[in-house]
Amino acid sequence: MTTLTLYDAVGAALVEEMRHDPRVLVLGEGVATKRHDLVREFGARRVRNTPLAEGIIAGTAVGAAGTGLRPVIDLLFAPFLCYAMDELVNSAGKLRYVSGGQFAFPLVTLAMTGAGWGVGAQHNHNVEAWFVHSPGLKVVMPSCPADAKGLLKAAIRDDNPVMFFLDIGLLYQPGEVPSDGHVVPLGKAAVLREGGDVTLVSYGKTVHHCLQAAETLAAQGIAAEVIDLRSLKPLDEAAILASVTRTGRLIVVHEANRLCGVGAEIAALVAENAFPRLKAPIVRLGGPDAPVASSYPLEQAFVPQPAGIAAAAERLCGYRYA
């Protein structure tokens, strides 16, 4: 075990995977400038600064992935993905299928998002649901350094394009990280706290808000189970259903806009598969249908906070069908 920030855990995963496989390379605006250790060990051929044109960074990565390399690209902030949508959605996500399986695209796209730096709407926009809705792509968003390292290693080894979202608010939070060989499989959620009264499902920074809410709830005699999805696609449906089947109550919490967010899919999944076990309606907590403001209190107000999550859980546990 070592203590690393999430940012450094990403670096550790890159180092290990670049040692593990010579086909892995890193491209992006500033990757060679910021990650000197990678340049020193692997050279300028495998760690490449690029023009800041996201479309050609992503297109180059897709072309390289389709013909034998395993690129990791850093597109910096999630809203910049708009410039790379054709390459990621139409090329990486579809060319395997439309070619009848002739190509695979082992490619990881890193992008930061979320409250924490007051960077405003064009640098902070949790767009992960867009990519869940795009066939051919996998989507990951870790909540701690250990998972960031383990999931990134799994993502680099995966033969599919993986969208890897980094929560800005967690980027410099330290955490215990296992040493070499720590791989977290894609599509596997983690139960971070067990409890029988209500299930809190989340990912990214709001996982921590759920854990804080669970502490508050415990003091009131309510046992909350907290599930960190880690992967949004593939989604660990079994873990969600197993928990809700036991607790009978579900709150899905994420920073992304509630409207058509990942929470909507999870709510539908549970309604379709565990309806008779529900003791109360499903609750979704997420951001409003609004761009994110830069001002600190507004940026924080966008994100479901521990007190609001605890209050929602309390209401749910007191709910009685009329």
Add this chain to the structure above:
Amino acid sequence: MNQTQHEVDPRHLLEQMLLIRAYEEAIVAGSTAGTVPGTCTSVGQEAAAVGVVNALGGDDLILTNHRSAGHLLARGADPGRMLAEVMGRSDGYCHGRSGSLHISVRELGVVLTSTIVGAELSLAPGVALSRTMLGQPGIVTCFFGDGAACEGSFHESLNLAALWNLPILYVCENNQWQAFVHRREATSRDRIADWAASYGIPSRTVDGNDVDAVLAAARDAANQVRESGRPYLLETWTYRTRGHFEPDDQAYVDPAEREAWLARDPIAMCRDRLVAAGQLTAAQADELDDKVARRIAAAHAFAAASPFPDASDLSRDVYA
């Protein structure tokens, strides 16, 4: 031995052009009759495709687009499997997942075909990068149109290829039309080749209806890419004599311009020249026509007999 210096029988070039014409005319006839889905044809552009593809070696890779029949057939693709793909049959090169618009044939080096105008340009640097980094031989040829040259990806691609010394032969098939808009309405310069200079990329425009001229220019360009390891842009100046997508009444086309280009039909020009030079008799020319017609008839029979994919295959090959 340099791969691009092998001799090419000029009658072979004519036969390939005839095959492409017959293949696309069969699709037009089928789409008019309602038996084949509509496609984007390259009728009138056969010399541009055949001249360039015959300048390439077996190790070279090709990226193409929605107007790809010429590139595929010149590369040796089976017209039966292509037609099966267009008709959505399971024996198509992509098992019916592509249709006409994005046919890749990896074993022939035709890779990552995308119908998004400009996507071929965004993918080409990565394909060239993997060849270079994996130490594989061959250059990357990227076919696109004057419409794609107006996309940002054209400029981003040329900039990166020049910056990173990537062995890419960019081939702009300037067919004068960007879907339903004449290139005069859409491009700030007449020649796309002029834009290459600002990236320090050598370029040339060649008569795209003269197959010998295209072959010679493409050999020279491919050799420059091979020797320098750097990109080159070849513009083939040609004309799309049919509409953007079948069926298309071409009411928007200036008849005089179209007539002038039809008078320079690449196939007629090639045949007349071979006959005049004594390399082909009129009887041999007719024989080629018959041979090609038989191949297309057999291709159509093969495609029509191929079963449709099973609906249970719907979600296969989404993920690796």
